[in-house]
Amino acid sequence: MRLLWSLDLYLKRNLVLLVLVLAWLEKCSAISNSDKFLEMLRLEAGSFPNARLQQIKEGSAIQRQLVSSVSRRILAGNDSAWNTLDGSPPLVIARGGSSGLFPDQTLPAYVFASAFSLPNTALFCDLQLTKDGVGICRTGIDLADSTSINISYPELSSKYNVSGVPTQGFFSIDLTASFVLQNLSAIQANLARPPFFNGHFRILQPTDLPNFGQNTSLFWLNAESPSFFSEHELNMSSYVQSLMADMPVDFISAPDVAFLQGVQTGAPSNITKFVLKIRGLNETEASTNLTYETLLKNFSTVATYASGILVPKEYIWPVDIETGYLGIESTLIADAHAAGLAVYGYDFINDPLTPTYNYSFDPVREYLQFVTSTGHHIDGFLTDFPTTASEAIACFRNTTSTTRTSGSKPYVISHNGDSGNYPGCTILAYESAVRGGATYIDCSVQMTSDGVAICRESPNLLLSTDVSTHSNFMSLVSSIPQFGDGNAGLYSINMTWAQIQGLKALMFSPTKGIQRNPAYKEESIITLAEFLNYAKNTSVGILIDIQFGYFLETEVGLDVVGAVLTSLNETGLTDSERVMIQSEDSAVLTRFQELSNHTFVYKVVDSNVSVTETEVTQIKSLANFVRLPRALVQVASNSLLLNKTDIVNLFHAQNVSVFVSYLRNEFVAIPFDYNADPTMELNTLLNVYEVDGVVTDFPATASYYLSNTCLNSTTQATTGLQYKLETVNPGELVTIWSLPVQNVTPQTPLNVTKGQTNLPSSLNPSPSTSPGSGEAPGMSPSPSRSATPSLIQPNIALLLAALVVIITNHCK
């Protein structure tokens, strides 16, 4: 895994960063006084490596002002319905702060967590001791995992027995506190996350934490390996006791029973709660010589020295590693509660490389899983993304998916139905989209060689059907450059409906390396007519997306306009207001306008174009709505959002509403600024970018978002917790840190008409297209061109692929 961000790359990048930061600091003498948060972060960036306590103190003073002036989070009352041990909402425990965004246990990570999470969020520090007995916050006994030490001081590595295993590494017990604090910086320990901030932030001590919190913040210290330190004459217990005299320590956890018992004897403060951390079930707890599994079977004993337990989340909701699905909830919480023990879960992250399918890649759904059962609820979440845990607790608790109608705004338009959870364009996917609250369901129209309009992700059937398992069709693989996918494919226009009807729809996973729910493999492929017959009996709107219509009409001789109009007519949807017709071809929209009265959507496909008033005017003459690729609205580079564009305003100025596509929950599909949180992206797109609708593979996530209880301040006042859902300021991360972004390539203006001439009116509606009508008229399969079938990617190297995607493909 280390190969990814190799030392070489690291050094180069940081050299560049250093130069940029220095240059930036020079021209930044006139920092706006209002922007305290940014200023403080800049202070941190500029001061390293000459870390001085004074500067931390200054930073924390600024932070205090920031928190009081921003005052974003107000705790208001209790929601009596929590079935936690004491009836209060679950605690949010920020593991090293917002460590999903910044390197853990650094100034910005803690500041971000305390500013943007629920007020009583606990700031979590993994405690280690230096040679001179000073505490530092670092996770993992080998400092190479989370600091610059192996890069700056490779000669300092040494070898010790760690739990009986001789281990080569970099150990805090070899280093003095002043060395660590002045010479080392934090790096991103999770290699699936970008290393943008490596080398920027100093290592912190637990005593720094109160400077970064709000006055309601709690503090949680975890002593992961106290016995390792005592083997080297460093007494973790007395260090922690002296710390408790200096600062409020709300929680102390450790996987070590003797340590927990010792540290609370003669503790100077009685506010602290002691928590037993549970490691692997068959691992042995050293001081009792019992496995953690055995300890868990005797809660009443645990309750004599602890008030709670910290367990891997899978001990509560097991996940079948083979299949990726949730199992049956364990009785762990109920049993622990019965003994008076609180249960805190760990390992909550928004960016797992092997997600649990049940959550639809939406981290909010995962948190809710632990608090929505009718039984006992979890008492706290130890998470790298405390903002997401906060919003789940405060805003989504009572959210249910509700059916919405075509009139509801903002528009939630499905992309091939609920294609994030079911094979796209199947009745199953459409039913789920309607249930989940889509306001429009859609069919991406493709044509068969015999003129039948069908619903499919793409004209290339290799992507979303099992055609590759039918060797007799492999001779039909060819390369059709007009479809623009650059590869060979097996296209619907080379097969008859009779042939396609025998295939099965398959799950399409557009995000490389992350497989979507593979459970359904027997779903039928449907025609546009079947789609319309289903959709007509629902309350939602219908969007018909015509793909490559101009090419099919003019070069292949397939009358897609006619086929669509015929199907609409046959289902009695002629001129229905519920129907939107979408196309990327001006000539196709013009033709439809001549022949029908629907709502029209002009689809911009290319995201590397510029749009001015001129193009907007052209589009306005063709359509009431425009569908823009996400990258045109929220421009990103290297997965980082750049400055906000005014493209949405341009369209709004001419009364053209804007849909943005495609929203996807997989974290690699979400710009880094959004904390791998689809809810934060939705909230920003709708409120900062002000789009009118989203086209999404996960309509239920959008619909959930739209019915969350934090959206309206009036409803907030009457319910339990108050929380302001976070929006992102586009470009802020890049600006503060001068992060490495590529120059945006020069854009060519959008060519709205592409020089298309009007479609000949001889191609009138009512071709003989009765679906399933057997024989294939003009079907003459030509021999395969020398193309190799570009089959669906194999599942190997899942991890590596996902990592590569992060770098190369992050926010298509």
Ligand SMILES: *[C@@H]1O[C@H](CO)[C@@H](O)[C@H](O)[C@H]1NC(C)=O
């Ligand atoms: C919350 O609960 C506490 C203790 O039960 C009670 O004193 C307090 O008034 C409650 N607050 C609200 C807003 O209901």
Ligand SMILES: *[C@@H]1O[C@H](CO)[C@@H](O)[C@H](O)[C@H]1NC(C)=O
């Ligand atoms: C330090 O980095 C070098 C080069 O990447 C690597 O070979 C070595 O194993 C690392 N040492 C430790 C203790 O991690």
Ligand SMILES: *[C@@H]1O[C@H](CO)[C@@H](O)[C@H](O)[C@H]1NC(C)=O
């Ligand atoms: C904690 O200690 C303070 C003073 O030392 C005392 O007033 C308070 O009652 C104690 N609280 C508990 C819960 O024991």
Ligand SMILES: *[C@@H]1O[C@H](CO)[C@@H](O)[C@H](O)[C@H]1NC(C)=O
């Ligand atoms: C612990 O359990 C896991 C899975 O059940 C097993 O693979 C592993 O070998 C066990 N470890 C020990 C030390 O028994």
Ligand SMILES: *[C@@H]1O[C@H](CO)[C@@H](O)[C@H](O)[C@H]1NC(C)=O
């Ligand atoms: C721990 O328990 C195992 C068996 O349960 C025993 O073989 C071993 O000697 C014990 N070790 C200590 C240090 O008591």
Ligand SMILES: *[C@@H]1O[C@H](CO)[C@@H](O)[C@H](O)[C@H]1NC(C)=O
């Ligand atoms: C598929 O259809 C296109 C357009 O008619 C044609 O150019 C191509 O040769 C066909 N491919 C095969 C394999 O029949």
Ligand SMILES: *[C@@H]1O[C@H](CO)[C@@H](O)[C@H](O)[C@H]1NC(C)=O
């Ligand atoms: C719609 O179908 C009816 C018969 O079902 C036919 O009379 C009418 O001309 C058709 N309209 C169009 C626009 O095709």
Ligand SMILES: *[C@@H]1O[C@H](CO)[C@@H](O)[C@H](O)[C@H]1NC(C)=O
């Ligand atoms: C659209 O509706 C208008 C009035 O409602 C009507 O005059 C016109 O003929 C219709 N156009 C088509 C193509 O059906």
Ligand SMILES: *[C@@H]1O[C@H](CO)[C@@H](O)[C@H](O)[C@H]1NC(C)=O
């Ligand atoms: C971002 O856009 C705003 C307003 O459009 C402009 O004032 C600001 O200078 C831009 N920032 C950068 C870094 O381009």
Ligand SMILES: *[C@@H]1O[C@H](CO)[C@@H](O)[C@H](O)[C@H]1NC(C)=O
């Ligand atoms: C929020 O307020 C708007 C307008 O007042 C209303 O339409 C919407 O249903 C409300 N949303 C929620 C979740 O209460």
Ligand SMILES: *[C@@H]1O[C@H](CO)[C@@H](O)[C@H](O)[C@H]1NC(C)=O
């Ligand atoms: C959530 O639902 C529970 C029970 O249905 C209710 O008691 C509670 O007030 C609700 N909380 C919010 C924030 O709406």
Ligand SMILES: *[C@@H]1O[C@H](CO)[C@@H](O)[C@H](O)[C@H]1NC(C)=O
């Ligand atoms: C748009 O594209 C067509 C076809 O490539 C070309 O003929 C036409 O000149 C282009 N129009 C503009 C304004 O660039």
